[in-house]
Amino acid sequence: MKKLFALLLALTMALSLAACGGQKEEPPADSGTESPQSAEPTKLTLILRGGTYGDVIKAALPAFEKENNVTCEVLDLSFDDLHSKIALDAVNKEGAYDLCMVDGSWMAEFTANNVLANLSELGYSFDDDIIPATTDICMVDDSIYLAPYFGNVTVMLYNKQLVADAGYEPADIDTFADLMDIAKKTNAAGKKGFLIRGGSGDNIVSDFIPHLLAYGGWVVDENNQPTVNTPEFKAAFENYLELYKLGGTMDKDDIVAAIDSGEAALGQGWPGWYVPSADSAANYTVIPTKLDDSDTAKNTSMYGVWTIGICNNSQNKEMTMKLLEYLMDPETQLASIDLGGVPCRTSCLLNEDVLAKYPHLETVHGALQTGVYRPVIEEWAEFTNILGTEMDAVIQGTKTMDEGLSAAQTALEKLMK
């Protein structure tokens, strides 16, 4: 009996192992070549940033699916999860994802490690309607790897009433001295003057960069070596801290809620956070470009453009290319505006009907034309971790500015060696 039982057990284990190691099914040939009339629909998997950024793409999909006999599966992910999942899948020979949404700051890492397909080789090119500056991050030499889909760029979110109470028209806020003045007056009236963004290192650094640009500083030099312990950086940080003391630090949702409810006057934001209408309590304006009236104007808006690309190990490159072209089409992009989309197209952002409904898009268009990208370096995620953590320590008062910036400079030099 024991022998029989042992034999049966051994047989079961052997069968289980054989089943586990079963031969994989042959992947189908690129189904992008299938005709729309083909019985089996092609399945595309889209990996997108959750929230408005991905929602506008999802809303556009049914028409494409119907026309091309395609079914699309969409994964909505947070910023960090999106980065990890794309990167983790990139090492596989046959990828799980076809179309991916990519933050501009990941470009260097992804192209260096062969994560993205060369769109130029697949026949894609930019048309003249796309705001040229937004395409800079999408190319390596002359090859296109990404298409700018969602025009995220830092803008100044303000409460209309509190700015008016401080004696300003939105168009008059054109220097950092004006920001300070509004923040002081609002603070004196018992409200929060200026809100800075807390949370992750990336949030803190991104929120601070427009201030740094206004003071003529930058986080790296021309050789991508860190420059975070410079007089310009310190001056910008002091101004930032002064504004912080007139308000506070909050996360994204609370910044929007505080400004919309009239609890705070000013804070930097992204167009994807809030869709103002003509009668909303808050609106956007461009981030000032000068320190004061005697200063010369600089580019102070920072890009956070969400781009779309094709995973290099996608099994459906042709059909995914078709989808990418459809999503970048001016008509599709125009339709996305009603759902909170911000195309990187002049014809969409300056469309008369659109501006009548969403006047803030003229501001966004201006910012998109003159924005600055974060440094294109593979180590950017680690860079912001280090710098953001040290800046946070200074903001919270656990380190002095000299201690924090000196520690950040040393750690970043080690990283960039």
Place this chain on the structure above:
Amino acid sequence: MKSTALRSNRAPRLGERAFPRLMLAPTLVVMAVLTAYPLIFTFFYSFTNYNYLKHANRPFDFVLFQNYIDLLQDGYFRQAVFNTIKFTILAVVLEVVLGLLVAVFINSLKRGQKFMRTLILLPYLLPAVTVALSWRMMLSPNYGVVNQWLEALGLPVYNWFMDSKTAFGTILLIDVWQNIPFVFLLLYASLQSVSQDQYEAARIDGAGVVQQFFYVTLPNIKNGLALCTLLRIIDTFRLFEKVNVLTGGGPAGSTSTITQYLYLYGIKNLNFGFGSAGAIVMTLLVLVLSSFYIKRAIK
């Protein structure tokens, strides 16, 4: 009887020797695949500069102890270790004490035990991320119900998760709130098995409620209490979701834990070599903290 004695003295046949090993094989295979392999893998990679993406098609380098040196020299890692130990001690003490009190209270109820038991278990049934998001809404400085109550009562309000003075305590409170039911459940089960005769005898001997608790209840549930403490130490040491969702380790690293640190500097950037070194250090720390129980179990 004779035949049994004869059977036990002869050498076992090949099939008889193989049978127990064969019976153990599935367990050993599962253990090897799920426990030993990942542990060896992690230990091996902790001596390399392996990055999952960068080294997919390129060889990685052996850096010997460099990852460990970098870890121990990093002030933020030391802060994360300190925070984790502080958090673990405070959370486990609070959870065990409060869980025990709740268990004793519910066990003493004459009616409504089932209802109370179900009610108290609810927080533990929720996923940690759901709990974190719910508390974030309740503690929002703008629309949070907690600040609105405090304001209505004329008390000071706080930006709970963004202020380095309150962030640690707030996460501790949320963790304790969610995990008291786990302690309650284990200790309640232990309390149910304590014989009522012992209480009766103690009462006859003139023992009061407090004496009964210390001389009857505690000695009877001490094994359950020790197991519960060990499980809570291990679980609390791995605290991640709440910190990641609510503060990301900030402000100024005041809520950073070892797992959050490893995620931020290792896993998030796919630096698995560095992350593995941190994981090994963390495993050693958990072993040290739980050694008292393991020693007891071996004895």
